[in-house]
Amino acid sequence: MLNNQVANTVIDHALSLGADFAELFIERNQVNAINSLSSEVQSVQSGIDFGIGIRMIYGNKVLYGYTNKNDETELKKIASALAAKDLRDPTTSSTSFNFIGPTDLHPVGLPLSQGSEVASKVAYLLKADAAARKASNLISQTRGICMQRQQAIELFNSEGLHTSDTRHYIRTSLTAIASDGSEQATGSRTEGGLQGWEIHEHIDASATGDEAARQALVNLSAKPCPSGRMPVVIGNGFGGVIFHEACGHLLETTSVAKKASVFHDQMGEMIAHSAVSAVDDGTLTKEWGSINIDDEGMETRKTQLIKDGKLTSFLVDRLGAQQTGFDRTGSGRRESYKFAPASRMRNTFIEAGKNSFEDMISSMERGIYASHMGGGSVQPGTGEFNFAVTEGYYVENGKIQHPVKAATLISTGPAVLREISMVGSDFALASGMCGSVSGAVPTSVGQATLKVDDILVGGNA
């Protein structure tokens, strides 16, 4: 996407301004989104983003700028403007580029560049819509979306790196709204992956509609949630957001290097119950959070974060490695050319255990079964996190009693990791978007159903 000679000249220019390291990140992002509402196509949107990000590092200081233009003069102008306050004699010289294309772990079948497949996507959305409406006459509205994205990236840096990759993202979801005349409730189902529209061969529109309607109807019948400290069994798949928020963000060197993570000085120590082993893995085939290379050009890998409760690795990007001394883990990620990369999660999950669902539920005298989780957030400095329960049930005397609504779980990362006492075997992954300092990136969360012995449940009963 950028001429080698232009890249070489710009990087040489950046180094001539005294930078220790210089990098060009070129991105062309093609997007197509189809929205359905009321059993019709509401809108079809498409567009192309293009830009180049320039990163220059002086010691631990990052200078970053971007432009929508790809001409040499504009790029050199930005580099000069960035370095205006840091000019010094050159400390290093560039190495000639050596192009290395990554191994493609995620071959695509129907990429966006070969066609938007609008008719097929519309058929999928309307089939899911029909299934949801057929489930009950209490389903009053449905909203669907199918988003496909093709992100082509190219990287050059002053160490001679030249690489490129193309990522294919597909995500589709249906939200159903149930109404009984006085109250309304929602349910949804999302499917996604690092692949093209060939995903439609593996997902069932009717099942998507059925599931969205089922959840909406459950929530319509839900009672106010009891509140206070109690045990909670968290469902598999998106339930993994608990680890993502409670621990994952605290293991990113973006926070660790600033000592803004409660785990910054606990490498090698027991930070979780011995039942907990956790991984961040960018290599899983066609998973939503997978990549071939990170946004600094490093091949992705599997990183064992916690083994049997012991902290074994952080998530480390280039700057994090420089600042903490830990090896890079291929975790430098960014939303687009508009952001400098930062250490971020990929597919992050707690590994499966051996406990049964029945054992977990029957062990609770009074508690909550949070079968489906929503999003959450964390304050890395203190580890305080929160996340929402989108489908939950009150449990009493070891038996599921009735659905509950509007519940939030809050705790701190270190506390909840020690309270995970049982982990099931029904492991699953789920896709989501994670927002942080380098923008919103696709990530997967995952776990088997697990039990937290003590956590604060915020309800309205």
Place this chain on the structure above:
Amino acid sequence: MSAQPNDNQKLAEHVLSKVKSSGATGDLIVDAGESLSLKARDGELEEYKVTSSQIFGLRVIKDGRVGTAYSEASDSDALDSMVEQALINASFARVEEFEKISNSDDTLATDNALLCPSDAVSIDEKIEFSLALESKLAGMDKVKNVPYNGVQDVTGQRQVFTSNGLNAQSKSRTCLSFAYALVEEGDVNAMEGLGQAARIFPALDADTLVKQVHLNTLSILHGKPVPSKHYDVIFNAETQAEVFHVFASMFSGKSAKDGVNPMRDKVGEAIADPRLTILDNPSLTDGFGYALFDAEGTATDKLALVDQGSLASLIHNSATAAYFDTQSTGHASRGPKSTLGVGLHQLEIKAGTDSDSSLKAGTYLELVNLTGLHSGANPLSGNFSFGASGYLCRDGIRGQAIRGITVAGNFFEMLNKIAAIGDTPIWDWEHSSLMPSIRFSDVAISG
């Protein structure tokens, strides 16, 4: 900016002539911006970021069907491709009976002296400000570090052109500073942050921000949960604005048209305590939502949303207004990448009659921080559950600091459980809304 306004007008004429020659109508949004962003760490500059960007967003209507497309490239090939793609997208969409391109052929512009004033502050001085902000806060009692801090100077420009001749331009500047302090004492730590926003850089005040962030964080450091029960609650200016914005879609004519607004059929009905009057007031010049016209070029005006407890109006663009057989309220919103929607400019809640001593009489919780707003609220049902921190107060005096609690309830029911409305409206720090303090009764707190 990446291109001058006159350049964009020529590009817009090129794009819209192709739209018209295809038998369609259309409007084109051109957004451009420049920004400077600084972050400091350990007394040195950690990040220096400059940006310059431009994006074209086209909406076409052909045979009653709407399609949109965008491009960040401004060469004629890219713009021609954008037109072609928007027309293709329109061919798949349903017929939108009520969506039209504005008939206006006005030329509109905002006042740059008001919304985009300049100052003489140099980049060096902004760097000094950034370094001082971080180092002063880092040097305060019990502060372990200042993990998040920054200074931004952002200028944005929007131009809206239509195939019927509308040419509307607005330009604005926002200067921001923010800082979070991580304080620690023994095994206990806390992190709080705050920001400032202004039109010109000299209006930012690092010393005031440092003192406020330090005080806020230190005050909450030894906070503990309170027993679970229902309390009277007063949100501070920031959290109260956040809560109202989370549920702002209750005023959306677009959501009502789409069948996902529970207030759709309640215009004219009592939905809140009769002392509550909520406006959308784009004419308040101190607010950052100040606007003379909306995304369709329709003139804006003050609009009562809730008048003495009754739902007075929803907000409309031309399409939702036509659907409900009413007039646009000047609330059209559209970004280069999005379809036509509606959006509030800036909320204003009318002052009540309760003095500060009356508002804060007896025991109540003052909530100063909410977490999980993006995930813990259901705008459709009104149900919410957020993490929270604050203070147990009595007669206006803060007592025990509170952390590790949740606040839960139903926002629509809460509007009818108002115990008092203060007599002094204040802006939140982002200048997005002007509200007096409201005391809500019987709010579920879990600790």
